[in-house]
Amino acid sequence: MDERHEDLERIPDWLEHELADKPDVHANVARPFLHWFLLRRARQRAAIRRHPASADRDLRRRVSVAYLVGGGGAQGLTHLLVAGVGGTVVLFVRIASPRAETRKGLRGRVVTSLLPHPSKRRAARFGQSYQCPGRMWWEWTKRAVSASPKLLRSRAGRDAVQKLDGSDQLNKLEEVGAWLRRRLPDLLVESQVPGAAVAVQAGDEWVESAAGVLSTATGVDATVDSLFQIGSITKVMTATLVMQLADEGRLDLDAPVRAVLPEFRIADEEAARGITTRHLLSHVAGFEGDIFTDTGKGDDCLEKYLGVLRDVPQLFEPGAMFSYNNAGYCVLGRIVEVLREEPFDVCARRHLFTPLGMSHTASDPYEAIVHRTAVGHIETVPGAPLEPTPVWALARSNAPAGSMLAMRARDLLAFARMHLAGGRGPDGVTVLGPETVQAMQRPQVTLPDIDQGAAWGLGWELFDLSGGTVIGHDGNTIGQSAFLRLVPERDVAVAIVTNGGLSRRVYTEIAGRVLGELAGVGLPASPVPDVGAPVAETSRYVGTYTSSTAETTVSRDTAGRLWLERTPRGAIAELDEAPYRTELVGRRGDTLIPVEPERGVHAPLAFLGDDGQGHALYLHTGRAERRAQR
Structure with missing residues (x-):
């Protein structure tokens, strides 16, 4: 031989x-x-x-x-x-x-x-x-x-x-795939997650797995071809569509939004004149961002949505700090529509999904119904069993921010692969310029100390982790959560989609194993409260903080302990979201941490700014909620 x-x-x-x-x-x-x-x-x-x-x-x-x-x-x-x-x-x-x-x-x-x-x-x-x-x-x-x-x-x-x-990456990938098939079913049961799908890529190879059910009401099994809503991961796709226009020379990121949308208005006229596309992409525009008004199912829903923003308050000067802004991404979606002269979902399919071979995607319920599609699950009362959500998706007017888009985990990886490949699609065609891909991954603003990313780029959240830089985005919609992480230096990506329960636990174990094995990147330990940690200057934090989706009150009892109570408002309250109450204890400086987890997570929160009387002006949980005027 x-x-x-x-x-x-x-x-x-x-x-x-x-x-x-x-x-x-x-x-x-x-x-x-x-x-x-x-x-x-x-x-x-x-x-x-x-x-x-x-x-x-x-x-x-x-x-x-x-x-x-x-x-x-x-x-x-x-x-x-x-x-x-x-x-x-x-x-x-x-x-x-x-x-x-x-x-x-x-x-x-x-x-x-x-x-x-x-x-x-x-x-x-x-x-x-x-x-x-x-x-x-x-x-x-x-x-x-x-x-x-x-x-x-x-x-x-x-x-x-x-x-x-x-x-040896291929061998490790095969081992990860075998581990996923063994571990995922038990992990979902332990995390009270009805169903999930996972896809992992290393180089040009990938593995995938699915377990659980798409709905506890129907008992239909989740498969690797099942569609789950990806929530706010949609924002990275919206950002990519915007950056394609910049590549083509049709959009200046640093020009005012009104250069394309002269009708753009918010309550603060001076701020409206100065807000740029870059501000919107990096969540520093400064106006109230959780506006979920339903303006109908027609192709004009985004055009009508702009009119809803006329009375939205400005929380801080544009560019001053980070505050997650869903409404800003709806404005970006309208910019795409105007410059492409097509509805947003048509633009997404024509310029992203089709060239990337993303065959299992759904922009609305009419497309989702022809696939095996997951339904979200929520607790209507704290501690009660999960129930399927009363509606499948939020309003179409919020689609560019993540209200509707659903896809299988493998299609989400196809999108990630394009960003790892310098903007090239599977057939070698350029979907996004390589310099533009890099620009999206450069920091635009640092984040507060709340155990999220270190900074935000143009669409991507940026994580500075042990072993290397990771980019990604999370998505949360009605009872569904999704997670996407990429390690550009190692050509590795992982996509996790779930339909309720303690989804963060699923993400932590799977992403920790995948990124550690394939990319040598270690995830930080999840924050855990020290119930005895004192809180200095409790009077600085006491007060009520409001947004369009919640009213949060921080109070002090007779023993000097701090308590947080959050009551859902607006569209979130209509979805039967449960109220949340917990004690707050010290973590670092003006960052406190809840004793009771919310959806299985002890998410730190920061108190920022000063109202001129020694009180914090903002409660920051990723979004800046402003102190209510007395």
Whole structure:
């Protein structure tokens, strides 16, 4: 067998020669292929050393499967590479037999059994290309490369394996996938989460898993193709649509919003004149952001939504600090509509979902109904069993902020992959400029000390973690939560979608394992309150803080302890969201932490600013709630 494949040591040189006039194939396929090939040969070589007889039989079996050539025999076939770029597959065959008749037979009848379906099997000739299902080329490559481990017996082969950066990542990914399939069902039960799906990517490979049910009312099982709402992760997609317009020279991020939307109004006219697209992208515009007014289901809902903002108060000067702003992203969605002259959901499908191959997405209930789709679950009374939500989604007028969009976890990874690949789609087409991709990941504003990210970019939340920088976004809508994390330096991403319960626990365990195993990044420990930690200057925090969705009162009892009571208002109250009450204890400086968890999380909150009388002006939980005037 070694004599049969004696020139395998020259595979790298051969590839350089054969692919010299095919730079896309060489860059995107040949190198990853060689990484896999060398690693696989190293493992097979070790197996042969341990069990020579059985390993040799296994190798012969693999050769017969991979090189089925219809009677021509495998004696002269040194190497076959099934290379793919996007959906196109190209066969490269290396013939080493000195017998002309063998070369002729092999060249005409290579891998007739490797096509995806028996009805499509046919002979393939040298250099022939044709279309195939998206990932089939990789499976073919793995089946086709079953030659001798001779290459790894050379010093050059051993050195190549040692130098490969992340050459064991594929093996780790497979281990992560096996762990997910074992662990996810039990983790959901422990976390009281009805159903979830997870997709993990490392390089061009991915694994996925799903467990639980889509609705406790119907008992329909969750699958990897099930759709879950991604909530505010939609904002990164909205930001991407905006940045595409900037790439095209049609939008200046630092020009006032009124340059595109002259009708943009809020209660503070001076602020309205100065707010820019960059302010909106990075959540520093400063006006009240949780405006969930339903302006109808028509294509004019965003246009009407702008009129709702006329009386919205300004909380602070534009650019002064971070405060999460849903309404700002609805304004961004309207900018996209005006410049593209199409409804927002049409723009998203035309400029993102279709070029990225995101086939399992739904922009509204009418699209969701044709898929297996999750329903959210909430507690209507603290401690009560979870119940399916009374409505599936929020208003269409909030779609650019995340009120409706649903997709499977794997499609969310397809979007993440584009950002990891410098803005390129699966077929190599540029969806977003590489410099623009980098610009979105640069910090625009730092966040308060509330155990969230370190900063915010143009759409992305930025995390400075042990082992590297992570970008991502979370999404929470009616009884559903989603989490997306990317490690650009390691080409790793994880998407987690859930439909209720203690979803943060699911995220913490899965993301912790995935990012640690595949990217060497450690998640920080979840904050835990020290029930004895004192709170200095309690009078600074006492008072009532309001927003359009909640009224939060901080009070002090006779023993000097601080208590927080939050009562839902507006659209959130209409969804039967439960009130929340907890004691507050000290954490760091003006950052306090609740003793009682909310949805399983002890989320710190910061008291910022000064009202001129020694009291905090804002209660900050990611959103700035302003102290109510007495």
